[in-house]
Amino acid sequence: MSDTPHLSRRQLLRSAALVPVAGALAACATPAPQTPASTAPGAAKALEVWIFDGGFGHKYATDIHQPLFKTKYPDVAIKHNFTKEITKVLQPRFAGGNPPDVIDNSGANAMDFGALAQDGQLQDLTPLLDMESWDDPAVKVRDTLDPAVIEIGTYDGKFSVVGYVNYIYGIWYSMKAFKDNGWQPPKTWDDFIKLCETIKKSGKMAPFTYAGKHPGYALDPILVTAAKIGGKEILLNLDNLEDGAWKAEALKESATRWAEIGAKYLMEGTAGLDHVQTQTAQNKYQVAMLPSGSWLENEQRTTTPPGFDYAMFPVPDVTGSDKLPHGALHTQPGENFIVPAKAANAKGGMEYLRAMLSKKAAGEFSQLVSTVPTVKGAGEGMQLSTGVKSASDAYAAAGENTVYFRWNAWYLQLKDESAAATGELMSGRLTPDKFLERMQKKADEIKGDSSIKKFKR
Template sequence: MGTEQDDTTMPLTPLDRLAASRRRFLALAGAGAGASALAACAAGGGGKDSEGGGGVSEGGGEVSEDNPFGVDGSAPLEVVIFNGGFGDQYGKDAGKKYKEMYPEADVQVNSTVDIQPELQPRFVGGNPPDLFDNSGAQAMNSSALISEGQLSTLDALIEAPSLDGGTVGDSLLPGSLDPGTYSGKLYSLNYVYTVFALWYSAKQFNDMGWDAPVTWDDVMTIGEQAKSEGISLFAFGGQNAADYYHTLALGMAVKQGGIDVAKNLDKLDAGAYEQDAVVQAFDAIEDAVKADFFLSGGAGIKHTEAQAQWVTGKAVMYPSGSWIENEQKGVTPDDYEMTGCPDPQLGSDSSFPAEAIRGTAGEPFQVPADAANGAGGLEFLRIMLSKEQAQNFAELTSSLTIVKDSVPEDAFGSTALASVNSMIQDAGDNIYTWNFTDWYGLGPDFKPIWNEFLSGKIDAAEVRSRSQEVLDRVREDDGIEKFDVA
């Protein structure tokens, strides 16, 4: 099923990407961008030392309860926002608040979709922005930045007073700092709290008499009924996001086998993809492929095109993070009632209850070690982590931040956001995640594998074998820094 994949361009391995990143640093420095700048810390920056990026230095202003980082109120501030699925208005609004607090400061909140091409030369030249949103397809490799000492640690932010009282750390959802913590040190503040779920139209389900699926058997039953109506169960965008189903499979595997399944993946274990629960989950996806439950033609389209097929009625369900409603604005029918449900259970012996979800933080904000106003970068984050700004983000994007209790009960009229709130409340402490794909930048490695799988070209056993090869390459490469697993 689907179109032929272009096999002429092979994906870069993690080693290739890390080596290329370092080559660009060295080449640009050697070309005159300023090799000495790589070893020097700009005034008020992050305090980089011989062991890599340290904490952010005080900004030169008077330290107080209202100014915990000693921000110099007259110092300029530059923030770069990734202008992707969440847009950039929330960043501009936080910039206005910063300007209210420090009226003498020249506050520049810029946005781009090309983070690495635009910012990497600035890192090499020693003049990076004070804070940047390291996200999107062109994101910089965080592990490479950390190993090169190019990022400051952010622990001072978490210990600082919140604008709403208490500390910033007290105001955050449990586990929200984990994805940005590398071997015990916080280098990234992941601002957006994402719940990964199966998404559907509540209106369509009500019209068809379907209940939200709890088990994979429920999903397959819906697939058979949908197929009899001439509708596909799933759509997929093979050009750039077939690995959404990799995420679904791993979510079901962790739910079935327990958190050790996730830890073994994070540890890059030699048998990570042969764990019983992983085998079960991949076989389940294969059953759906063999049943012809995937909309044809997915191999040649982007995820946004696949999502448009889904919300316009050509497919019933779609696995994604809770950014999905905002990303599909303008395409989704007004009466669609987009709603999410947790990853399905694979069996009655599941380690996690049905209500358990994969929840984690994304959209990493980072302060460069050479930032001219690193203290201002921390202060900007402190502003973003206020309930006022968190609520503004939720209203603008129909997505949650990592700030607790920042969305009203009506969820601004968003059925998707309301369902996310409900899933979080129902899950309680039963929330799981993994980090290896983000830690080592492995998304590009899995996408072509899953494109072939969902197109029916390879079976589940080969997917697992090739996925394990990705982990093995990273584990055995001494040039890639490995991170501890708690």
Template sequence: MRSTSDHSRRDVIKRAAALGLVAVPAMSTLAACASSATGGDKVEKGEKSAANPLGVNGNAPLDVVIFDGGFGDQYAKDAEAVYRKKFPDAEVKHAATQKIQSVLQPRFNGGTPPDLIDNSGAEQMDLGVLVGKDQLTDLTPLLDAPSYDDPDKKVRDTLRPGVAEMGRFDGDPVHVLYYAYNVHGVWYSKAALDKLDAEYPQTWDDMLALCAKAKKKGIAGWTYAGKNPYYLSFSLFPFMAKIGGRQVLDAIDNLEPDAWRDPAVKAALEAYYELQQKGYILNGTPGLSHIESQTAWTEGKALFIPNGSWVENESKATTPDDFGLRVAAPSGLDGSDKMPAGTLWAAGGEPFVVPAKAKNPDGGMELLRTMLGEQSSKNFTRQVSSLTSYDGGTEGLSLPPGLTSAVDALDKAGDNIVNPRIKDWYVALWKEKVGGGLGEMMAGRITPAEAVKKIQAYTDEAANDDSVKHYQHQ
């Protein structure tokens, strides 16, 4: 790898500093010196038993920080209540925040991070950096422990396919456990389509025709989280894969030098750009937050929004009872698409981690083991209208419309499910650089060709930066 520019080096240092992985002096010149904080000692282990397979110290405090976003934090509090019942002498400290990075930066700097973190949201800490800097605990003991409900079955054997592998970075042990299981795609209202006497478009020509029909009725075709434009990738990435095959996304994940120049990427961006050029995007969308865009959508101002399955819970306060919430895989481009109809992005979400310097890592893993039991899994699904990574947990539940649609979409996709890893391997690149380039294009400030050039340059910069740990599809 060739050396990076001063600018990219500063960016890397800033990324690490924001995560508490380096100390930054209060002066204009940044210095990448490692934090000298060592943190407190870990608590003594408890005695292992059939009821306590991880050897949790029942007297030790447990410190938990949960991202308070679309899923809220009540599900975690409920699991903590189960933990308290099992370990009545343990003090459980619970905090919920939308500002994960801001809240936890000083704690990582001081070497006193929590025992368990739901590392999600706009201020998600960069998982690739955390793994690369040895800041996370190996969760293999949790995965190899007996499951909460069946002592003859390991935790790893109760997870949905691919979930454990998602927490493994480039052959490393599993450092991340994704608790939710999200379906990403194009979300819409069946009632809104019914009013237009329309079905969900199967081809891009159909999509454009429906958007034109809606425009005549004063309804926009699309809106999206303009202030968080990486949301566009929730439908764009599987669209790219459908057009050109899985290898298109693998090349993007691998930071390959021509990944963004692939014809399938070009075709997908040009298709979305056509939405903008023809006035099918809701006016003002580039200035909307994810909540504002979702509210405009549930109010019927736009037909479609790229999003994930958390949207049902997050937007429930503004969703009419007769909305008919649905999710669909991206429309096809044309008859030459490499992957079939129904190709979908579905993967683990809500990444939970146990910091390497946690005082009570066994307690953090035990709480996760509890959450991956059937009772806690059903409780999560019942509360927030989303699946968990526990393979099951819906039996006997009455699922709301959006989640029912998501399950149907998974069934339709079958094996044609994609999971772009740039979202986990290079969080800042995905959210800030890729998202930023897509946002500029959809705002009409740059063309698809210019977006490709800009995003590929960011990709090359990351690929050639030897201070960034790189990951590859095996």
């Protein structure tokens, strides 16, 4: 067995309480030989699939992807499973050397991609990119995908994570609520503050909320606002663990402004609520705005009243000298699928992904769960919901002015620290300076820990 103490630190710090055998992954994980590429699953082995049961549910797998797969491989039995607790349920399987064949490794409790990559637990999916696409043998899979899927899904030169959904982040609201009250989506920070004041004084609802139990929702607009002020390099430096990256003046400016939102305009009780509770409060017209991503509309499908009409706007302009123009936003592939290197049917797993990445499957997925997939042209000719249309329009308008960050997937200790620190900032228990000091200290700890593999972009 190889000795990889970094993983026992990383994984046990994160989930020892949930998964007592997590250390076995650190102690016993050795890189597995890569399975040769094939356009067929080989022997008619059963295919075990695990889906994160989050904002998109899991029915899309049983109702769209698996029936399509079975049209070519009717004799392959598919074992379908779903959970909200990916790490808790599946990390012991990796430790035991018997992971499933396909995993939607997503959600707040996703497994650590950086640790999995470091220990050779991810199948190299580069051969998948060079396969014939499911729809058209004249077109390779790689040519059907948004290029960001390949860029962001590559670890140490190997493409190993397939982001299936183009997550588009922003501030979400009800078109009905805004129209009925004569409110306009703000384009500048001054307009944003004026809108918050107007809503607060109206007494009809609170101006703003976020998932208090999951403060990463509030961190996203803080980081995007900082990038608007100081440029894309602000986020690049965070990813690359550059010295003093968290002390950038643009981050201080952004944290200060969002801390003001937390101090003056939050819905009462926000800190104790999770994402579903805050989103449901918005559906009940108890709060006007919240930060989220393009999965929101589908996640709230059962509680959204008729005519609510979701829409989103990008974070507002901050200063007259912002480095990024109005409309800049955070977007990157998410809902991340992997095939474990030690999967019993890795060939079948890649073939399952090939079916998923067909225009037919992605288009039907888009329509079913109201979101924007990463397969090119998947939504063409389909009637879009207001939320998907709003997000798609914002994405198109942003053009090259989009940003993303990867440190939260590479270093989960830093992600966990950021959630705790952001909650303290938004509740007024940390000043912006202390918030940034805390983040910089944790980033420095990770940078100085030679047992943790470092990634760069």
